[in-house]
Amino acid sequence: MSGLPVPVIIDCDTGVDDALALLLAVRHPGLDLRAVTCVAGNTDVDGVVRNTLTVLEVAGAGDVPVGRGAERPLIERARSARHVHGEDGMGDIGGLPVPRRAAADVDAIALLRREILASPRPVTLIPTAPLTNIALLLRTHPEVVRNIERIVFMGGAVATGNATPVAEFNVWHDPEAAAVLLTAGVPITMYGLDVFQRVVVPGADIRRLRASTDPGTRLAGELLAHRPSAPDPDGDDPSGGLGDAGAVCAVIDPEGIGTRLLPVEVSLAPGPTRGQTIVDRRARPGEAEIHEGGRQQAMVHVALDVDVERYVKLYLETVERTD
Known part of the structure; x- marks a missing residue:
């Protein structure tokens, strides 16, 4: 990344790995974090606001404005992920x-x-x-599109989901909002579970972060320790997943992911496929398109590969900055 810092806004549901993403965005000199907006997801929206303000303060962010957003999805009821992120949404690590x-x-x-x-x-x-806040923005104020460079969202999956066998949590939580996002009319990158789950920080690095005297660096270590990852999440030296922070890495260093421009749509029907991101990787149209006419799908830059070591190095070098 070179030249002027990239102006960015993060819309989050902080959340352990959203907090990791905020720490990276605040500390990387190539980003200009203009605002953070909050939505119900990992925990309730008031908890998200509290967690976001805390993380920004610990990271030394200054007065980055924080906005309270939607309390629930457009249609569905709110369904938190406290079983993953703890009762407070921050891993119940304490001392914050x-x-x-x-x-x-x-x-x-x-x-x-x-x-x-x-x-x-x-x-x-x-x-x-x-994506509730983003859908409301696009429908209420479509004029904003003229000053949006692109959208890099963490959500969706090409292969396997986590909320259901085929649906990733963020999209599953509000499928209609995700479908609206795909109509934004700006370049979109989908940083989904296919790459999200691969970027993990080794246990030795996590121990070093946790031992830091800098509050922001230490918080990153505590959060990573809460997110043990395969292959040995219960071992003596577990690694920790970067999760959402990988989407911020993809903005800072887009060459670290391998993407393909592919048709994507969101399954909105009730049943076991609701919230699935259907990514069409076929080389040619199938019988459905031939006999029934082509479907109008959004074209999305879908992340299919990631340079794990590159993004781990980027994250560690950034969150350990204290200047």
Whole structure:
């Protein structure tokens, strides 16, 4: 990455790995974090706001505005992931400071509109959460598209889901919102489970982070320790998954992922496929298209490969910065 810092806005449901993403975005000199907006997902939206403010404060972010967003999906009821992220959404690691400032005096949608249109250069949106806020923004204020460079979202899966056998949590939580996102009319990169689950930090590095005297670096270590990853999550020296932070890595260093521009649609029907991101990797149309006409699917840059060592190195070098 070179030249001026990239203006970015993160829409999140903080969340252990959303917190890892925020720590990276705050500390990387190539990013200009203009705002953070919050949505219900990993925990309730008020918990997300609290966690976000805490992480920004620990990371030394200054007065980055934080907006409180949707309390629930467009249609579905809210369904948290506290069984993964703990009762407080931050792994119940304890000892976290109470934030000293409050959320912005405008809601997340108004904040998104304000910061996107006010940016002197087009903004990159990084949603790492259910896409409710983004869908509401696009439907309420379509004029923002003229100043959005691209959207790099953590969500979806080509192969296997985690919320269901075929659906990833963020998309499954609000499938209609994800379908709206795909109509944004700007370049979209899908950083899905196919790469999300591969980027893990070795246990030795996590121990070093946890021993740091810098609060932000130490917090990154504690959060990674809460996210033990395969192959030996219960061993003496477990690695920790970067999760959502990989989507921020993909903005900082897009050459670290291998993508293909592919047709994608979201399954909205009730039943076991609801929330699935259907990615068409076929070389030619099938019988359905031949006999029934082509479907109008969104074209998305789908991440299919990732340079794990490159992104782990990028993350560690950034969160250990104290200048």
